[in-house]
Amino acid sequence: MSDLTDLYQAVILAHNKRPRNRGKLPTATRVASGDNPTCGDNCTVYLCMDGEKIGAVSFEGSGCAISQASASLMTTQLVGKSPAEAESTFAEFKDIVTTGGEPEAFSEIAAFAGVHAFPARIKCATLAWHAALDALKQPDRPIDD
Ligand code: ZN
Numbered sequence: 001m002s003d004l005t006d007l008y009q010a011v012i013l014a015h016n017k018r019p020r021n022r023g024k025l026p027t028a029t030r031v032a033s034g035d036n037p038t039c040g041d042n043c044t045v046y047l048c049m050d051g052e053k054i055g056a057v058s059f060e061g062s063g064c065a066i067s068q069a070s071a072s073l074m075t076t077q078l079v080g081k082s083p084a085e086a087e088s089t090f091a092e093f094k095d096i097v098t099t100g101g102e103p104e105a106f107s108e109i110a111a112f113a114g115v116h117a118f119p120a121r122i123k124c125a126t127l128a129w130h131a132a133l134d135a136l137k138q139p140d141r142p143i144d145d
Pocket residue numbers: 036039040041063064065066067121124
């Protein structure tokens with residue numbers, strides 16, 4: 001078993017301490033939520049499109065450090081991408097957290113490779129990404145409070 005310090009690497013700690021794009025997105029036209037009851041994580045992702053690309057993305061949620069850091073990282077990875085690019089970024093991320101493999105190019109998502117040694121935490125790491133992909137499949141609509 002890997003040392004837990006391998007799991008909580010600097011990137012994860014930084015995202016957890018100072019999450020990027022946290023809070024409701026006022027311009028959002030798409031929203032999706034997910035939860036991970038085994039760990040107690042939940043996450044809501046807000047999206048607005050800019051043509052065919054993701055114009056802005058934010059999240060709200062609570063849970064373990066992995067789930068929150070992953071949500072923060074997800075927002076920085078998906079902005080500016082098309083839905084197809086977002087899917088392939090998630091596929092790469094999922095591969096890394098499942099197998100511990102290396103990304104094709106240097107990316108912060110590599111920080112999550114340590115998660116593969118803790119299979120129960122894979123759902124923590126992928127929660128926000130699943131919500132984001134759900135949101136991407138939705139039609140644009142006004143988001144109520
Ligand atoms: Zn968790």
